Amino acid sequence: MRAAKVKGGLLYSCLAVAALLWVLPVWWTLTNAIKSPNDFFAHPFYDVPREFNLVSNISTAWDSAGLGTGFINSIIYGVVGAAASIVIASLAAYAISVLRIRGGFIVFMAIFSGTVFPLQMYIVPLFRMYNSIGLYDSRAGLILFYTAISVPFCTLVLRGFYTTVPGELREAALVEGAGEARILRSVYAPLSISAALVLFLFQFTWIWNDLLFGIVLTSSPSVRPVMASLTSLMGVYGGSSLPVQLAGALVAASPMLVLFFGLRRFFTEGLSLVARRG
Secondary structure (H helix, E strand, O other), rough: OOOHHHHHHHHHHHHHHHHHHHHHHHHHHHHHHHOOOOHHHHHOOOOOOOOOOHHHHHHHHHHHHHHHHHHHHHHHHHHHHHHHHHHHHHHHHHHHOOOOOHHHHHHHHHHHHOOHHHHHHHHHHHHHHHHHHHHOOHHHHHHHHHHHHHHHHHHHHHHHHHOOOOOHHHHHHHHHHOOOHHHHHHHHHHHHHHHHHHHHHHHHHHHHHHHHHHOOOEEEOOOOOOOHHHHHHHHHHHHHHHHHHHHHHHHHHHHHHHHHHHHHOOOOOOHHHHHHOO
């Protein structure tokens, strides 16, 4: 009994230390984003704010650095790219795992090969192709890229899920006169809601946090995503505006927190689902 108590105490102590290590950077970011520039330089970074300047800092970052436009762009890219990739992946997974098309495994490997190579390998050929076909510095080009890059992982997960759905459900639907499109829409899609939501959360998060391709494939502030817009705070305001930069970082991170807490039930269900069936 005593050994169990000691073990439990050590476990909770380690968890408390880990939680503290996660919370402290968030706390310091929040407290310094609240400060005015004068307050920030006059006192240690770990000191509590003496002036509440968060609204002004957010307003400055939102307007002057184009963060507002980048924020809206990233919402468009994230929602459309993640949703479109799940739809395309569901069609591919259904054809490969349920319809068992000829050469389905080869088709799956061709799709999944997009995740094998480092993303940096795509920069030069993608940049040249976008320049040649007129997709460079356009919202359509970024949406197309984010959709395509998200399809392989979504196909992998949905293919694994669809193979576990009892074939009798499809056979019963066929007897009732349903076509394959109706079966996918009315049978497989409702059963895979948890998997689709966690995939949406994963892909939306990746698209939202992308900086590399947001910079490489765009040049206009009106097209750039939020992370690319956030980097311009460094050049516009320099080191004297760290509270403004931190306020902009809080704004950029807010959709992830809202999405995570809004979908946390589906997130935990989807994680276990992916672990069991992916």
